[in-house]
Amino acid sequence: MSADRHPADLARLWRTTGPSRLGRPAELDTERVVRTAVELADRDGLDAVALAKLATSLGVTTMALYRHIGSKDELLVLMQDLAIGLPPKPTADPDDFRAGLRQWASAMRRMYAAHPWLADVTPASPPLGPYSVAWMNQGLALLRPTKLDWGEKLAVIGLLGGYVRQSAQLAVGFAQAGVDTPEAEAQYGRSLAELIDPENYPEVAALVASGVFGTMPSSTGGDPAVVPEFLYSLDVILDGIG
Structure with missing residues (x-):
């Protein structure tokens, strides 16, 4: 539609x-x-x-x-x-757009966690209903302290919303595949170690050798908006906006 x-x-x-x-x-x-x-x-x-x-x-x-x-x-x-639904009211300093957008994106990530099926539904249009328009309105309001024009503000909101949606999609996919646990990540690392040739994939080999797989905290059963990977990437995006 x-x-x-x-x-x-x-x-x-x-x-x-x-x-x-x-x-x-x-x-x-x-x-x-x-x-x-x-x-x-x-x-x-x-x-x-x-x-x-x-x-x-x-x-x-x-x-x-x-x-x-x-x-x-x-x-x-x-x-x-x-x-x-309606976005929660931000509690950040109105002049701190970065903190406000961080709260906005985190609230959206929790919303996707409450309704996992949402991440798999392709939006049929730009924000058009009362609730989706409310999220857009709040995001634009948080960008008031910036010098961005309206087109740039809209692009920022779209970028953040797309990132949150992708994060939710990955979480749902990992959970359905049973890989959203440290044990499954460790098995993934072992599989890579057996399959890849370090000469052809030197960076991936170094990644596997670092032992990072199986040591990252699982997002299952917790607050998805405080998972380190989610927050790190969110901060990278916000740094870029800043």
């Missing part, structure tokens, strides 16, 4: 369509449909959000869903925006 959406799609995205004034109040609305879909995805993954299963969870027919969502593609857009 493109950013050029049908007015009805945008109305549902921003929840500007009110309940019918005729007859009894509707037992089902867009908000309830989307929240239930997000709960299913959080619990069982995105593949679990089939319209038939969603309808069963809501106690309605599949056709009844189309009164509140235009299509499965639209449902994914609605789910993305709702799952993103």
